[in-house]
Amino acid sequence: MFIKTTDKSRRRILKYTVCGFFLGIFGLPTMRHTNDPNILAANPDALSLLPDSMREIGKEYLNSYPEERSRKVLVNSIQSRLNVMKNLTNEPSWADMKELITDDFQTDQVVYVKGWVLSRTEARLAALYIV
Amino acid sequence: MFIDARKTDLKEIKSDICIVGAGPAGITLALELAKDNINICLLESGGFELETNTQSLYKGEITGPPLSPLDSSRLRYFGGTSGHWGGACWPLDEHVFEKREWIPHSGWPFSRKELDPYYTKAQVMCEVGPYNYEANYWSDEGDQPELPFVNSRLATRLYQNSPPTRFGTRYREDIDKAENITAVLYANLTEIDRDNINQTIRQVTATTLEGKSIPVTARNFIIATGGMENPRILLLNNIGNQNDLVGRFFMEHIGLPTSTLLIPKHIDTLLYNSTSINGTPIRAGLSLRPEVLEQEKILNTWVGFHLERTPESRLANSWDAIKTAVGNGDIPDNFRAHIKTMLKSMGNILDGKFDGNDDENEYISVPLGQASEQSPNPLSRVRLGDQLDELGQRRIQVDWRLTKFDYRSIKRSLEITAAEFGKSNLGRMKLLSPDDANGWGEPDRISKTGRPRGAFHHMGTTRMHNDPKHGVVDENCKVHGTKNLYIAGSSVFPTCGYNNPTLTIVALAYRLADHLRSPLTQTTA
Numbered sequence: 001m002f003i004k005t006t007d008k009s010r011r012r013i014l015k016y017t018v019c020g021f022f023l024g025i026f027g028l029p030t031m032r033h034t035n036d037p038n039i040l041a042a043n044p045d046a047l048s049l050l051p052d053s054m055r056e057i058g059k060e061y062l063n064s065y066p067e068e069r070s071r072k073v074l075v076n077s078i079q080s081r082l083n084v085m086k087n088l089t090n091e092p093s094w095a096d097m098k099e100l101i102t103d104d105f106q107t108d109q110v111v112y113v114k115g116w117v118l119s120r121t122e123a124r125l126a127a128l129y130i131v
Numbered sequence: 132m133f134i135d136a137r138k139t140d141l142k143e144i145k146s147d148i149c150i151v152g153a154g155p156a157g158i159t160l161a162l163e164l165a166k167d168n169i170n171i172c173l174l175e176s177g178g179f180e181l182e183t184n185t186q187s188l189y190k191g192e193i194t195g196p197p198l199s200p201l202d203s204s205r206l207r208y209f210g211g212t213s214g215h216w217g218g219a220c221w222p223l224d225e226h227v228f229e230k231r232e233w234i235p236h237s238g239w240p241f242s243r244k245e246l247d248p249y250y251t252k253a254q255v256m257c258e259v260g261p262y263n264y265e266a267n268y269w270s271d272e273g274d275q276p277e278l279p280f281v282n283s284r285l286a287t288r289l290y291q292n293s294p295p296t297r298f299g300t301r302y303r304e305d306i307d308k309a310e311n312i313t314a315v316l317y318a319n320l321t322e323i324d325r326d327n328i329n330q331t332i333r334q335v336t337a338t339t340l341e342g343k344s345i346p347v348t349a350r351n352f353i354i355a356t357g358g359m360e361n362p363r364i365l366l367l368n369n370i371g372n373q374n375d376l377v378g379r380f381f382m383e384h385i386g387l388p389t390s391t392l393l394i395p396k397h398i399d400t401l402l403y404n405s406t407s408i409n410g411t412p413i414r415a416g417l418s419l420r421p422e423v424l425e426q427e428k429i430l431n432t433w434v435g436f437h438l439e440r441t442p443e444s445r446l447a448n449s450w451d452a453i454k455t456a457v458g459n460g461d462i463p464d465n466f467r468a469h470i471k472t473m474l475k476s477m478g479n480i481l482d483g484k485f486d487g488n489d490d491e492n493e494y495i496s497v498p499l500g501q502a503s504e505q506s507p508n509p510l511s512r513v514r515l516g517d518q519l520d521e522l523g524q525r526r527i528q529v530d531w532r533l534t535k536f537d538y539r540s541i542k543r544s545l546e547i548t549a550a551e552f553g554k555s556n557l558g559r560m561k562l563l564s565p566d567d568a569n570g571w572g573e574p575d576r577i578s579k580t581g582r583p584r585g586a587f588h589h590m591g592t593t594r595m596h597n598d599p600k601h602g603v604v605d606e607n608c609k610v611h612g613t614k615n616l617y618i619a620g621s622s623v624f625p626t627c628g629y630n631n632p633t634l635t636i637v638a639l640a641y642r643l644a645d646h647l648r649s650p651l652t653q654t655t656a
Contacts, residue, residue: 102556119553
């Protein structure tokens with residue numbers, strides 16, 4: 001099942017990015033102590049405060065995988081992986097996303113972006129910021 | 132007793148066993164064999180201190196990728212290169228001794244199990260703790276957990292730290308007191324006199340820099356001069372090289388600028404810091420499990436963390452030192468310093484706990500280092516050059532060669548390590564890529580900044596194999612084609628693992644001593 005690439009669905013996936021492990025690493029000066037996804041989801045403009053490293057990773061990922069340079073393709077790719085993994089019929093929870101990221105590492109779905117060894121899902125989430 | 136070859140009146144020396152080289156192998160052999168009430172002659176090129184003119188004999192050429200200068204990585208005096216040894220001690224992993232089908236020229240002529248009793252003795256000689264390298268043992272003893280990997284391809288592997296033992300200082304008095312050891316200083320081996328018909332060594336000649344020569348006769352001779360000098364001596368005397376193997380298969384432990392790890396701050400990494408447990412300094416790191424190496428068909432790499440010494444680790448180490456000493460009825464060295472460290476560390480820890488900064492999402496950035504196994508490569512070699520030293524003998528040329536297989540193994544090991552951190556949600560790794568300024572060069576085009584570096588571990592150049600077509604020495608370290616010439620040291624290693632070689636060098640010395648004292652050996656010689 002493919003989700004529509006509406007702003008709402010994009011925002012939900014992006015919400016998981018912001019409060020997720022990956023962004024926790026690179027950190028957001030304004031968001032370091034905020035993990036409440038509802039707060040973040042309610043303030044999408046805050047995403048513009050993302051550090052350059054996140055954008056750089058997204059950019060480098062798309063340079064390596066230009067065929068994914070589309071919001072629709074990226075979101076559908078993530079969703080289809082989730083569907084395969086969990087046979088989801090509703091929208092994914094953050095726990096689902098974390099499980100997908102772990103599964104990426106277990107199944108060698110890793111990518112090398114600016115030297116970082118990342119889950120492909122993480123890299124796609126980063127790419128979503130710049131498409 | 133000690134004799135200065137420059138000053139002695141001795142015209143010749145007769146002994147049961149002549150050992151050339153007073154480094155860790157030579158000193159171990161001398162002290163062990165002396166227990167049998169036989170006469171030992173221990174020849175050493177240098178004196179008790181480093182001297183420029185003697186050290187100069189170690190100069191040579193590096194014709195391949197850069198290595199540390201040959202007269203810097205080796206020390207030529209009583210005690211040998213243990214004079215600047217870092218102290219890391221661990222046995223070679225069991226699989227290193229096995230024939231690994233994906234690694235040409237791999238396999239030792241005996242298993243690790245056979246060497247275990249000698250490793251136990253080597254632990255004492257190197258002044259380290261119990262012969263136990265199981266991570267879970269130390270983790271339990273020190274209540275310092277291993278990283279909580281889930282179903283991981285990685286294993287925690289650790290080494291123990293010797294003080295480090297400076298063999299020349301630590302065992303000088305023992306050598307001096309042994310009535311049946313004659314240690315001859317300033318004595319350079321310049322000639323080996325061989326009876327080609329009987330394949331026996333009749334005598335060797337020891338020569339001072341001033342030109343004075345002393346013949347030494349013995350029933351058995353052991354060359355223990357290090358991974359570069361051992362093959363040099365054989366090549367200079369045209370011994371053991373009937374199959375053009377002497378000097379080949381030169382191996383080092385490969386170090387490269389590697390990676391960075393981002394790990395959550397709340398993960399306990401104390402075991403992976405330089406820590407002390409029950410008075411034994413240890414340091415843990417990560418390597419791939421043997422079954423993973425077989426599946427991936429690669430060599431192994433050990434990844435260590437360059438962790439900051441946190442207040443917690445300082446407190447733990449000082450407390451361990453005090454606890455261990457008091458448990459033995461002693462007061463520890465630097466007792467006041469330890470108390471001061473503990474008080475300061477406790478203060479720092481308390482400050483950290485009450486500053487409100489306990490966000491579990493904080494991460495620390497940890498530089499990682501690695502030590503990697505090199506594959507045995509016949510093109511990587513030590514040979515004689517055209518330059519002559521002060522004794523008129525040809526210096527060596529070292530051509531250290533790495534292969535794409537070596538690089539691929541390192542890269543794949545690090546990729547797997549990084550994936551395991553991700554899989555277990557323990558962090559993310561950044562690997563230097565070949566494109567980075569400090570990255571890896573191709574084996575035949577090493578950049579100055581991206582070059583691999585060795586670890587002063589010179590191995591493999593008189594490798595062990597029972598078939599003379601594949602080795603210079605047999606499983607008892609006897610040089611093929613001779614009946615009474617042996618080699619001691621890391622030059623006999625057929626493969627090298629990633630483990631620092633000193634403990635294995637000393638273990639093999641004990642094993643050789645056992646062989647030499649067997650009645651059959653004595654009859655044959």
